[in-house]
Amino acid sequence: xxxxxxxxxxxxxxxxxxxxxxxxxxxxxxxxxxxxxxxxxxxxxxxxxxxxxxxxxxxxxxxxxxxxxxxxxxxxxxxxxxxxxxxxxxxxxxxxxxxxxxxxxxxxxxxxxxxxxxxxxxxxxxxxxxxxxxxxxxxxxxxxxxxxxxxxxxxxxxxxxxxxxxxxxxxxxxxxxxxxxxxxxxxxxxxxxxxxxxxxxxxxxxxxxxxxxxxxxxxxxxxxxxxxxxxxxxxxxxxxxxxxxxxxxxxxxxxxxxxxxxxxxxxxxxxxxxxxxxxxxxxxxxxxxxxxxxxxxxxxxxxxxxxxxxxxxxxxxxxxxxxxxxxxxxxxxxxxxxxxxxxxxxxxxxxxxxxxxxxxxxxxxxxxxxxxxxxxxxxxxxxxxxxxxxxxxxxxxxxxxxxxxxxxxxxxxxxxxxxxxxxxxxxxxxxxxxxxxxxxxxxxxxxxxxxxxxxxxxxxxxxxxxxxxxxxxxxxxxxxxxxxxxxxxxxxxxxxxxxxxxxxxxxxxxxxxxxxxxxxx
Numbered sequence: 001x002x003x004x005x006x007x008x009x010x011x012x013x014x015x016x017x018x019x020x021x022x023x024x025x026x027x028x029x030x031x032x033x034x035x036x037x038x039x040x041x042x043x044x045x046x047x048x049x050x051x052x053x054x055x056x057x058x059x060x061x062x063x064x065x066x067x068x069x070x071x072x073x074x075x076x077x078x079x080x081x082x083x084x085x086x087x088x089x090x091x092x093x094x095x096x097x098x099x100x101x102x103x104x105x106x107x108x109x110x111x112x113x114x115x116x117x118x119x120x121x122x123x124x125x126x127x128x129x130x131x132x133x134x135x136x137x138x139x140x141x142x143x144x145x146x147x148x149x150x151x152x153x154x155x156x157x158x159x160x161x162x163x164x165x166x167x168x169x170x171x172x173x174x175x176x177x178x179x180x181x182x183x184x185x186x187x188x189x190x191x192x193x194x195x196x197x198x199x200x201x202x203x204x205x206x207x208x209x210x211x212x213x214x215x216x217x218x219x220x221x222x223x224x225x226x227x228x229x230x231x232x233x234x235x236x237x238x239x240x241x242x243x244x245x246x247x248x249x250x251x252x253x254x255x256x257x258x259x260x261x262x263x264x265x266x267x268x269x270x271x272x273x274x275x276x277x278x279x280x281x282x283x284x285x286x287x288x289x290x291x292x293x294x295x296x297x298x299x300x301x302x303x304x305x306x307x308x309x310x311x312x313x314x315x316x317x318x319x320x321x322x323x324x325x326x327x328x329x330x331x332x333x334x335x336x337x338x339x340x341x342x343x344x345x346x347x348x349x350x351x352x353x354x355x356x357x358x359x360x361x362x363x364x365x366x367x368x369x370x371x372x373x374x375x376x377x378x379x380x381x382x383x384x385x386x387x388x389x390x391x392x393x394x395x396x397x398x399x400x401x402x403x404x405x406x407x408x409x410x411x412x413x414x415x416x417x418x419x420x421x422x423x424x425x426x427x428x429x430x431x432x433x434x435x436x437x438x439x440x441x442x443x444x445x446x447x448x449x450x451x452x453x454x455x456x457x458x459x460x461x462x463x464x465x466x467x468x469x470x471x472x473x474x475x476x477x478x479x480x481x482x483x484x485x486x487x488x489x490x491x492x493x494x495x496x497x498x499x500x501x502x503x504x505x506x507x508x509x510x511x512x513x514x515x516x517x518x519x520x521x
Contacts, residue, residue, distance in 0.1 A: 015044050097172045105178035109146070110161065117173070118164030125167050127394040128449050130210050130269065132261035132337075133203065134254050134305070153204035155189035158182045159211040166215070166505065186212055190231070200255075206235045206262050210269060218452050220508035222277060229273050232266045233282050241266075242283070244295040257304025264298050264341045271344035272405070272453040275351040275412065284348060285320040293320050297333030297341070320345055327372065328380030336398050339384065343402040343409070346377045350413035357416050370413065374427075377409045387441045393449055396441065401454045403438045407431040408457035411464060432464035433483075436491035439498050447501040455502065455509055458495050465492035 014025035015032050017040055026033050035044035095117040097104075104111055110118075119142060123135060144151045162182035165174045190205055213228035236242060241263040244256070267283050274281035285291050297319050299308055323330050323342055333342065353373055357366065384406065387399055410431040414424035435457055442450075465488050472485040503509040 013046075015046050017044050095170070095173065103177075105175070105181045114173070115161070118161045118168070120164075121168045122160045122164035125394070125449055128397065128451055129163055129214055130265045130451070131207065132265050132301075133207055133258055134301075137254070149198075150200075153189065153201050153208060154192075155186045155208040156204045156211075158186035158189060159208045159215075162186060162215060163211060166218075169504075183212065183215065202235065202239055203258055203262055206232055206241075206266065209235060210262075210265055213269060213273070214452055217273070217276070218506040218508055225273060226277065229269055230282070233270055236263050236266050242291075242293050242295055253304045253307050257299065257301065260295055261298045261301065261337055263295050264337055267293075268337075268340055268344045268453075271348040272456075274348050276453075276456050278351070278355070280352060281348045284352070285318070285324070285345075286349075286352075292318060294318055297330075297338040298335055299338075300335045303335075324349070324376065328376040328378075329383065334383075336395065336402075340398065340402045340405075342380060343405040346373075346380055347405050347409045347412065349373055350377065350409040354412050354414075354416050373413060374410070377406065377413070381406050387438065389441055393446050397446060397449045397451070400438055400442060401451045404435050404454050404457040404461075407434045407438070408460050411460050415460075415464075428464050429468055429483075432461035432468075433488075433491055435461040436465070436494050439494055442498075444501075447498055448505060450498075450502060452506050452508070455499070455506060458499055459509075462492055462495045462499075465495070 009025065009027045013027055015027075015035065018025035018032060018034050021034075023034050029046070031044040034040075095113055097114075100111055100114060101107060104114055109115065119139075122129075123139070126135065138152065141150050141152045142157070159182070162179055165179055165182065168174050186208060190208055209228050209232035213225050213232060216222075216224035216228060241259055244259055244263065270283045271281045273279075274284075283291060283293070285293060294317065319330075319333060320341075323333070323345065328342070328346065330342070333339070350373060353366075353370055357370065381403075384403060385399075387403065388396065391399070408431065411428045414421075414427050418425040418428045439447075439458070468483070469485055469488050469492065472481050472483070472488065475481050499509050
């Protein structure tokens with residue numbers, strides 16, 4: 001039964017939402033009239049109850065996350081015993097810094113030993129950073145003299161240094177002033193060399209923009225992220241990488257593969273950033289967009305090296321449009337990168353539909369569109385192979401990411417009405433639990449290799465699980481619950497631990513937890 005307070009509420013008795021919005025609250029429990037009228041049922045909560053509110057739970061979670069991050073950082077520098085497969089934070093065993101200049105990052109070129117160290121650290125985890133250029137070719141090019149025509153784009157070299165420093169876990173190398181200098185030089189080099197680059201340099205410029213966009217996103221710098229995402233899109237569109245056709249690369253399958261894979265990396269970047277920034281994707285394919293993408297789904301990198309051609313009859317049409325029309329049941333495109341592109345497509349589709357979906361009074365046409373989107377996501381998820389705990393670390397982390405993005409698409413699609421629709425709430429909860437279970441496939445020392453765009457999926461799933469914890473706690477004694485609270489709490493704890501481990505590489509973790517909570521209120 002709903003309980004009501006008197007017309008004149010005592011101070012502090014209004015719900016949190018009305019207090020924040022400075023509106024007159026009537027104090028009706030469990031949801032006041034103001035929140036019902038404005039469609040904010042999920043935000044209506046009171047602070048005078050015995051249990052914690054959702055806001056307090058999220059704030060507690062964030063405080064735990066930040067405290068745990070500080071403990072881990074302190075522990076890495078104070079303990080002499082860590083995982084034997086992971087270099088301790090602050091260790092310098094693989095690079096001699098004793099003879100390095102004080103401001104070594106200001107030297108051009110960098111001291112050779114530091115340059116080699118940063119390159120090695122980058123290539124150890126380059127797949128985590130959407131790097132799609134042929135690694136053996138790139139390493140060979142980096143060994144050339146700067147005067148050689150095949151020497152890499154200067155911007156790409158500094159982007160490699162930038163991420164090499166960030167991923168090194170070495171305090172003598174991962175200095176804020178060094179990363180700042182590398183980021184600025186990479187950006188400047190892109191502007192200077194833009195008009196004089198060869199086809200190879202153009203691909204390297206695209207790759208550089210991807211690396212800079214990911215770095216800006218990882219650091220919680222949305223304006224710079226948007227700038228570099230836009231620049232990457234501009235480069236691929238101006239060179240026709242969205243309409244790649246056979247014979248453009250004189251029979252060089254590796255070069256053809258680089259062009260195709262880089263296009264799809266930008267496609268994924270654009271779509272994931274669109275969801276994170278709550279803006280429409282610029283490379284989206286729908287009835288309101290005149291974007292035409294004929295570049296085929298990417299193959300595995302080793303297939304290009306072996307001489308395979310991407311241009312097969314079933315794979316060369318309009319792959320994204322065909323994927324959506326087939327409701328997620330494609331007959332082609334099953335490489336890791338192709339599946340990630342499909343996951344990002346349904347992710348952005350869910351976000352776009354959710355933004356146009358009111359909390360009530362959904363017309364029949366929109367309801368049918370949402371039903372079809374749900375069907376597309378579920379069908380796509382059914383095409384994903386089961387996760388293999390014995391798979392190589394880089395491949396396992398990639399597949400964990402795309403599974404998490406696919407599951408979170410269901411949450412994004414249904415979260416808007418989950419407070420008033422039991423079916424929608426159930427789908428959100430089930431997807432959140434699957435995300436937690438998916439993260440459980442990773443070993444503790446593998447989590448740090450997850451790509452950055454897994455973070456929104458983790459924070460969204462954690463929000464759903466925390467809401468369910470509150471709901472279960474509020475369930476009257478004797479009434480059966482579908483999942484015990486200790487199970488839900490264990491699942492949310494797994495996600496929190498994942499975020500804690502990611503925070504040293506991606507500082508945006510803490511900021512995203514705050515901004516995501518505020519933006520969805």
